[in-house]
Amino acid sequence: MALPKTYRAFRHSKGNTPTTLDLATEELPSSLKSNEVLIRIHAVSLNYRDVAMMHGxxxxxIIERCIPAxxxxxxxxxxxxxxxxxxxGDRVAPIFDLNNIDGTEEERLxxxxxxxxxxxxxxxxxxNVLFHLPKHLxxxxxxxITxxxxxxxNALDMPRSKGTALLQGTGGVSMFSLLICLGAGIRPIITSSSDxxxxxxxxxxxxDAVDTINYRDHPQWEExxxxxxxxxxxxxxxDNVGPSSIAQSLSSLARRGTVSLVGFLGGFDVDRFPDTVTPTLLKSATIRGISVGSKIDHQTLCDFLSEKDIGLRPIMDSVTFSFEESQAAFDHLWDANHMGKVVIKL
Incomplete structure (x- = not known):
């Protein structure tokens, strides 16, 4: 396959937030260093992090004029x-944190x-930062996946986890957690404001495999x-919500249970943190901050998905966007009308 001399990329626009996406033309390198790999990207999925960056x-x-995602x-x-x-021809992806190969990194990249x-x-x-993707997807x-x-x-503490998991919302992390629970024999309880x-x-x-809670109709969802x-x-x-939900998350736990903090949909107002020490002590509970994972975690998850390939496929939103529609994809995720992952197809 003949490679082009240039390629297209979207970059954050300059100026105050909320920024938009600007289409840019980039030059393909004329040669590769001995340890480098050139990849052609076929699909990109978005995370709440991506649109939150755009909206400040x-x-x-973030670096000036950054290519997002x-x-x-x-x-x-x-x-x-x-x-x-x-x-x-290999199917690959880069890991999230380019410095996190084995979980011992000191500085994130x-x-x-x-x-x-x-x-x-x-x-x-x-x-060193690439991993092999499951062939059946x-x-x-x-x-x-990334x-x-x-x-x-990591939020589910795989592959050690067992029993029951409560998943907040129906966004990308929660729906992937649902997928893992179903493959690993963990009973999922999932919440949403939408029936x-x-x-x-x-x-x-x-x-019969999933319990659900509408938290708008049942605001005391821990009960x-x-x-x-x-x-x-x-x-x-x-826990995708953060400070405003931590008390209920702890109340819903079994003894020696874990609250995995992965999101901040409820904001970063630390003054809204309740007394977490007492319930944590009484339940011998663990509160963990989750920041994606290492290259080892990436490949272990892919191996799990490959082993459980029958019916175990990442859950995507019903709307898929073209590369030219990338701005619309970001807006769609920000409007929170999606379920599962919002994907851009190149």
Whole structure:
């Protein structure tokens, strides 16, 4: 396949937030370093982090005119002279944090923020930050793994987890958590303010395999979680809301359970944190901050999906966008009308 000299990429516009996406033309490198791999990107999936950055509500700085997005599925189209673990045509993706190979990194280097992301047609990466994607997934499905998938994997404390998990909402991390629960034999309880989304979640897992709670109709949702578990409580909460929900998350836990903090949909107001020490002590509970995972985690999740390939496919929103419609994809995610992962197809 003849490679072009230039390729298209979207970059954040200059100026005050909310920013927009500007289409840019980038030059393809004329040669690769010995350890580099050139990939052609076929699909990109978005995370709430991506749109929060665009709207100035994400609590980190991003580089000027950054190429957004961290999650993609790609094909190897060029390799350096010392690359032996990847071949032309392999299906790959880069890990979320380029410094996190084995979980011992001291400083983060995250795609789509600290460095340019993957909302582009081609990209070059060091071979050490790439992992092999499951062969049975489509490009669009495979693009959902990097951030949401690995976050869900770690939030559920896989592969050690068992019992019951409470999943907040029906966004990308929660729906990937649902997928993992169904494959691992963990009983999922999922919350939403939409009965339609809850019905879809039940349809995915089977009406007898998934418990649901409409938190708008049942604002004390921790009581429903206790009822579903016969008063025992859940083993893990995948908490996407943050400070405003931590008290209820702890109340819904079984003894020695875990609250995995993965999101901030309820905002970053730390003054809204209740007394977490007392219930944590009384239940011998654990509160964990989750920040995606290592390359080892990425590949372990892919191996799990490959082993459980019958019916275990990442859950995508009903609307898929073209590369030219990338701005509309960001707007769609920001409007929160999606269920599962919002995907851009190149």
């Amino acid at each position: 509500t994400y609590p980190v700085k 961290s999650d993609c599925a790609a094909e190897v189209v060029g390799i350096g002279s010392e690359v032996h673990d990847f071949q032309i 995250v795609l789509g923020g600290d460095v340019d992301g993957v909302l582009c047609e081609y990209a070059v990466f060091d071979r 489509s490009w669009e499905e495979a693009a959902c 951030c949401a998938g690995v976050t869900a994997w 339609q989304k809850l019905d879809l979640a039940k349809a995915i897992g089977g009406s 429903d979680a206790l009822r579903f578990t016969n008063g025992r409580g859940v083993d893990v909460v995948v």
